[in-house]
Amino acid sequence: MTRDERVERVLKSGYLKRFNALKEMVLSKILEIYKNTGLYDFENTSILENAPFSEFDRNPLKVIKIFGSKFEYQKTLRDLQYQIYSI
DSSP states (O other): OOHHHHHHHHHHHTGGGGSOHHHHHHHHHHHHHHHHHOOOOTTOGGGGGSGGGGGGTTOHHHHHHHHSSHHHHHHHHHHHHHHHHOO
16 A cells, blocks of 8 residues: 555544544644655654644654653554554
């Protein structure tokens, strides 16, 4: 599967609807980065310093706080990665 197909499958599955609006927005942006660049290190918080996260001042801590803790953020990203690569 291509990255586009994987992202589309995750979106169609309704996976993001499990989360509140802010978490859904962050995860959508991460999926977009994956689709466009082939991001493979999902748990690396440095991706939160990129342009799509400018509304959070490109501050990883602001985004992580949306998830409650770094542990919860990483856990959610591992699950997202699982969703992307599960068939």
